[in-house]
Amino acid sequence: MFLDPQILANGLMLGALYACIAVGFSLVWGVLNVINMMHGSLIILSGYLTFFAWLHLKVNPFLMLLVVSPVLFAFGYALQYGLINRVVSRPVLTTLTLTFGLDMILYNLMNVVFEATPRRIILDLGSLSVGDVVLPNDRLFAMFLALGLTLLLFWVMRSSRAGRAIVAVRMDRDAAALMGIPIRQVYAMTFAIGALMAGACGVLLAITFPVTTNISGLLLGKAFVVCVIGGLGSVPGALVGGLALGLIESYTGTWWGPQTAVLLGFVLMIVLLMTRPTGLLGKAGYE
Amino acid sequence: MSEPLMQVSGLVSGYGDVQVLWGMELAVQAGEICCIVGSNGAGKSTLLRTISGLVAARGGSVRFAGRELAGATPAQVLQAGIAHVPEGRRLFRGLTVRDNLLLGAYHRTGATRAEIDDDLGQIYDSFPILKERRNQDATTLSGGEQQMCAIGRGIMSRPTLLMIDELSLGLAPLAVEKLCDSLRAINRGGLSILVVEQDVLTAFELAQHAFVVETGRVTVSGSCAELARNPQVRQAYMGI
Numbered sequence: 183m184f185l186d187p188q189i190l191a192n193g194l195m196l197g198a199l200y201a202c203i204a205v206g207f208s209l210v211w212g213v214l215n216v217i218n219m220m221h222g223s224l225i226i227l228s229g230y231l232t233f234f235a236w237l238h239l240k241v242n243p244f245l246m247l248l249v250v251s252p253v254l255f256a257f258g259y260a261l262q263y264g265l266i267n268r269v270v271s272r273p274v275l276t277t278l279t280l281t282f283g284l285d286m287i288l289y290n291l292m293n294v295v296f297e298a299t300p301r302r303i304i305l306d307l308g309s310l311s312v313g314d315v316v317l318p319n320d321r322l323f324a325m326f327l328a329l330g331l332t333l334l335l336f337w338v339m340r341s342s343r344a345g346r347a348i349v350a351v352r353m354d355r356d357a358a359a360l361m362g363i364p365i366r367q368v369y370a371m372t373f374a375i376g377a378l379m380a381g382a383c384g385v386l387l388a389i390t391f392p393v394t395t396n397i398s399g400l401l402l403g404k405a406f407v408v409c410v411i412g413g414l415g416s417v418p419g420a421l422v423g424g425l426a427l428g429l430i431e432s433y434t435g436t437w438w439g440p441q442t443a444v445l446l447g448f449v450l451m452i453v454l455l456m457t458r459p460t461g462l463l464g465k466a467g468y469e
Numbered sequence: 470m471s472e473p474l475m476q477v478s479g480l481v482s483g484y485g486d487v488q489v490l491w492g493m494e495l496a497v498q499a500g501e502i503c504c505i506v507g508s509n510g511a512g513k514s515t516l517l518r519t520i521s522g523l524v525a526a527r528g529g530s531v532r533f534a535g536r537e538l539a540g541a542t543p544a545q546v547l548q549a550g551i552a553h554v555p556e557g558r559r560l561f562r563g564l565t566v567r568d569n570l571l572l573g574a575y576h577r578t579g580a581t582r583a584e585i586d587d588d589l590g591q592i593y594d595s596f597p598i599l600k601e602r603r604n605q606d607a608t609t610l611s612g613g614e615q616q617m618c619a620i621g622r623g624i625m626s627r628p629t630l631l632m633i634d635e636l637s638l639g640l641a642p643l644a645v646e647k648l649c650d651s652l653r654a655i656n657r658g659g660l661s662i663l664v665v666e667q668d669v670l671t672a673f674e675l676a677q678h679a680f681v682v683e684t685g686r687v688t689v690s691g692s693c694a695e696l697a698r699n700p701q702v703r704q705a706y707m708g709i
């Protein structure tokens with residue numbers, strides 16, 4: 183039963199998407215100490231942009247990655263630089279309330295403009311069969327792109343000048359300032375990267391699942407769970423947490439039904455918060 | 470005497486309602502090593518933090534190489550040529566020794582890869598242990614090695630003045646001796662150094678000029694040789 187390759191494959195495909203969803207959220211939380219309540223809605227917004235570009239302009243949804251990601255990056259940068267930076271050093275409740283309010287605005291705007299009916303892109307890319315296992319090609323591509331983007335972010339954080347600056351600001355803001363690192367710009371850049379990842383996830387989500395505002399809260403919840411499982415503020419943490427959650431949901435979903443699977447994710451989060459609040463890979467904790 | 474490299478006059482600053490600096494006066498000549506001594510809470514760190522722009526100056530001036538730096542941002546102060554090695558080293562956890570050193574050169578956007586590598590090589594020449602440990606998390610080094618890394622990180626910004634807060638605090642005597650030797654060599658290479666040091670004997674041995682700070686003011690200053698003979702200084706800080 184544990185070795186049923188179809189369930190395993192489904193879990194990995196889902197988990198890769200979860201990792202990608204959580205990694206941007208985790209970065210913003212870890213570096214800025216801002217819990218971005220808009221993360222789910224940003225994903226849905228990008229999903230809609232992808233859907234309507236496909237429906238009306240016949241744009242290949244995969245190509246929309248190259249459009250949506252930069253747009254969300256710019257949006258995130260402006261939002262952090264112009265608005266959130268003003269309150270970023272206040273207690274976390276202040277920034278949480280701010281992003282919550284912004285989320286309400288965005289969520290309701292989307293309900294008005296796009297309506298809540300689920301929208302589905304139909305690509306008919308066929309599927310790959312390996313033995314008894316059927317892998318829909320759209321999900322397979324989405325999985326590889328999600329993993330690729332997550333690893334790309336890992337590489338950027340590890341090896342680029344901007345990544346080093348972000349880590350430096352996270353670890354010691356005053357010492358980072360002494361290196362001449364412009365703190366406010368790094369904050370904006372970090373939030374922008376978080377938004378970019380949400381944008382990319384929105385595109386991948388639109389390719390594989392119906393898009394509807396109804397699930398924006400659920401996506402935010404997934405990001406929370408993944409961060410708690412994997413540990414906050416690190417790319418490997420989000421990757422491990424995302425894959426773990428995908429596998430757990432896939433197995434429990436097959437055995438006990440999808441409602442139980444979602445519930446179990448949140449139960450697991452609460453148990454981990456009580457027993458191991460730094461997550462499976464976490465070192466830094468919720469500072 | 471020619472115009473000093475850095476002239477601090479009437480500098481006032483503090484935190485919130487608490488005023489810490491009450492009109493600081495000091496001058497650093499180009500090419501020399503100066504030290505600041507004084508008891509805990511006298512305002513030495515606040516002075517360095519105000520010079521480097523981490524704490525806003527509320528009055529007075531910092532003239533440096535012909536420019537006014539009071540009110541400048543940390544990035545502008547660094548650009549002007551002052552690097553600040555903070556108290557407690559403050560290396561970045563989770564980053565390697567090499568990455569920490571590279572962050573010192575963060576603001577040098579005009580420098581080529583080769584120039585940066587060259588400077589990195591010079592740091593490794595001054596502190597060979599850093600080369601050996603370059604791929605290790607910087608915060609796993611010993612105290613003395615961390616201080617070398619912090620000083621190296623400061624030098625990577627190519628400053629004309631290096632300010633070091635609490636050079637020897639918490640370090641073994643042998644490590645302090647090594648650091649002082651390295652700093653003398655680096656100083657002979659042309660870098661001016663201002664060091665805050667709670668151990669007066671170490672400070673006077675390293676520096677040419679000294680400033681004694683008490684409750685936010687410089688109360689005594691002069692050549693280290695002079696101050697070492699000053700009965701007040703001897704009694705208050707050298708326990709003799």
Ligand SMILES: Nc1ncnc2c1ncn2[C@@H]1O[C@H](COP(=O)(O)OP(=O)(O)O)[C@@H](O)[C@H]1O
Pocket residue numbers: 484487489507508509510511512513514515516
């Ligand atoms: N971040 C801060 N906020 C408020 N007061 C501070 C802060 N840092 C230092 N002080 C106060 O400023 C005074 C001088 O401190 P400091 O400059 O660190 O002294 P020193 O480096 O000479 O030991 C002390 O009374 C200290 O309590």
Ligand SMILES: [Mg+2]
Pocket residue numbers: 513514515556634635
């Ligand atoms: Mg101090």
